[in-house]
Amino acid sequence: MKKELQQKISNSVVWLEALLALFILASIFIGVIDLVKYLGIMFDLPPKATYQEFKAFLGHLLLLVIGLEMIIVLVKHNPGSVIEVLVFAIARKLLIYADKMTDLLIGIVTLAILFAIRKYLFVRNFDETTEVIVGDTPIKAVNQIARVDISEDLGETIDEVVTKVITDKCGKLKENEIIKIGNAKIKVLKVENGHVNKVGIERLTEDNWRE
Secondary structure (H helix, E strand, C coil): CHHHHHHHHHHHHHHHHHHHHHHHHHHHHHHHHHHHHHHHHHHHCCHHHCHHHHHHHHHHHHHHHHHHHHHHHHHHCCHHHHHHHHHHHHHHHHHHHCCCHHHHHHHHHHHHHHHHHHHHCCCHHHCCCEEEEECCCEHHHHHHHHCCCCCHHHCCEHHHHHHHHHHHHHCCCCCCCEEEECCEEEEEEEEECCEEEEEEEEECCCCCCCC
């Protein structure tokens, strides 16, 4: 009963995040209309008077980009996407609002730290073809996030599916184990207390999914 409740709550969270992503997307479409209005204002102003309007235009544009990145965070649950949002937010701050040299220096150092985190701590999370997914994610959500086709008959969560397949195959669940299920190549990234905590899923193409 407890497990069914947890599953229902998890599914509800996934759908709620999708709904929030739709709201953000709708607001971005509205924001694009404002961008067109900015262009009209700048067109009517003399060249020397367009600086402030262009600054506001650029800030609005970067804010919309941050909104798009937030949609990716809500849909993919990828730590790498969070870093991307922070990079755009800091870039917006530097380009639009940083007037002092100290502000620029702090922003540049912060960007350097984020890029270092991206390179040395979350390398796997930034692979263009790999999605990093937590173990208790429902299979239906996994299929949507990673664009794969894993049968829901194998288990309710990716933890259950991977644990079952690996234990049937070699009898022991361990990190860095790689398996293939349908058109999904799955690598166990982290195991805690006998359960899969995190996996990396790559969608295989028609040319290599049977290899």
